[in-house]
Amino acid sequence: MRILSGIQPSGTLHLGNYFGMMRPAVELQDKGEALYFIADYHSMTSLFDAAQRRKNTWDVALDFLACGLDPKKSIFFRQSDVPEVTELSWLLSTLTPMSLLEKGHSFKDKSAKGIPVNHGLFAYPVLMAADILLYDSNIVPVGKDQKQHVEMTRDIAIKFNEQYGPTFVIPEPQIREETALVPGIDGQKMSKSYGNTIEIFGEEKATRKKIMGITMDSRTPAEPKPDADKNLAVQLLKLVAPAGVGAEIEERLRAGGFGYGDLKKALFEHYWNHFAAARQRRAELAANPDYVNGVLAEGAAKARAIARPILKRARQASGLE
Numbered sequence: 030m031r032i033l034s035g036i037q038p039s040g041t042l043h044l045g046n047y048f049g050m051m052r053p054a055v056e057l058q059d060k061g062e063a064l065y066f067i068a069d070y071h072s073m074t075s076l077f078d079a080a081q082r083r084k085n086t087w088d089v090a091l092d093f094l095a096c097g098l099d100p101k102k103s104i105f106f107r108q109s110d111v112p113e114v115t116e117l118s119w120l121l122s123t124l125t126p127m128s129l130l131e132k133g134h135s136f137k138d139k140s141a142k143g144i145p146v147n148h149g150l151f152a153y154p155v156l157m158a159a160d161i162l163l164y165d166s167n168i169v170p171v172g173k174d175q176k177q178h179v180e181m182t183r184d185i186a187i188k189f190n191e192q193y194g195p196t197f198v199i200p201e202p203q204i205r206e207e208t209a210l211v212p213g214i215d216g217q218k219m220s221k222s223y224g225n226t227i228e229i230f231g232e233e234k235a236t237r238k239k240i241m242g243i244t245m246d247s248r249t250p251a252e253p254k255p256d257a258d259k260n261l262a263v264q265l266l267k268l269v270a271p272a273g274v275g276a277e278i279e280e281r282l283r284a285g286g287f288g289y290g291d292l293k294k295a296l297f298e299h300y301w302n303h304f305a306a307a308r309q310r311r312a313e314l315a316a317n318p319d320y321v322n323g324v325l326a327e328g329a330a331k332a333r334a335i336a337r338p339i340l341k342r343a344r345q346a347s348g349l350e
């Protein structure tokens with residue numbers, strides 16, 4: 030079984046990225062042959078600062094390795110180190126109906142907000158389909174917001190197979206219900222684009238301040254809070270605290286006598302401890318850039334070796350060869 034997922038270097042990674050995609054991806058490393066990549070080509074649709082892209086790409090590499098991606102088990106690479114993906118993207122684009130792309134959430138959301146939309150953003154799902162199909166991927170672990178993209182990939186692959194004969198494996202998205210949508214500090218989906226994130230490796234003081242600043246309702250500590258399960262700090266606490274701790278604090282809120290200040294303090298402490306070991310590993314990796322570059326170079330070589338014959342298959346099927 031082949032497992033594949035990617036993450037854009039479009040900003041600093043947060044708890045939504047971690048619980049929605051990175052942790053499931055790390056856990057799946059033992060279940061099959063895993064390929065994980067940094068989607069730097071994709072980041073070009075929304076980030077136009079070259080130095081920033083370079084920095085973000087490096088940070089994503091450190092973050093992912095620190096969070097448990099093991100290069101002995103998985104192939105870890107930079108998307109643009111396998112430029113074959115852009116050729117496959119072209120082949121696929123010629124069988125992708127405009128009407129399919131017009132339904133794309135990320136394109137629709139941005140144009141609705143009046144953000145100027147470039148062709149790359151419109152065609153984003155085609156490049157993502159190429160990412161997935163280029164490696165005969167079976168399983169794609171992602172957060173819920175990416176489900177539509179994987180469904181589009183399936184549609185495009187089916188269309189290609191019908192037109193040119195069996196060529197591509199049809200992939201399945203894998204979405205964990207419990208972490209499908211991690212809420213941000215304003216209650217919306219946590220996202221780099223909404224400025225509502227808690228970073229995985231946030232600076233201590235700033236993150237404490239951010240968490241203590243989460244707005245809550247005006248009930249006093251003494252008042253019982255029967256709706257405590259809906260509280261976003263409780264939801265985040267359940268993710269970062271050891272099993273049972275979140276439920277226990279939820280109970281104390283329900284009973285009354287436990288205030289929001291205490292809740293937020295607990296959230297910060299458990300957040301900080303949850304990532305303590307990873308924070309240490311990240312510092313070690315940052316001090317060893319040769320190792321990290323070596324991992325990415327080796328990953329790219331392995332990924333290319335898988336990709337080339339699959340691209341050839343598509344070229345032959347479509348009459349380019």
Ligand code: ADP
Pocket residue numbers: 035036037039044045046047048049050170171172173174175208209210211212213218219220221222
């Ligand atoms: P962002 O919305 O912050 O730009 P990305 O689109 O780069 O995040 O997402 C990278 C990965 O993290 C994807 O698999 C996505 O589904 C997952 N993800 C992002 N935000 C969340 C969230 N709030 N809850 C669960 N998963 C998320």
Ligand code: TRP
Pocket residue numbers: 033034035036037068071156157160161169171175178
């Ligand atoms: N679009 C994904 C995101 O924003 C990143 C991505 C690019 C991806 N190519 C992929 C995810 C292929 C899974 C498979 O999160």
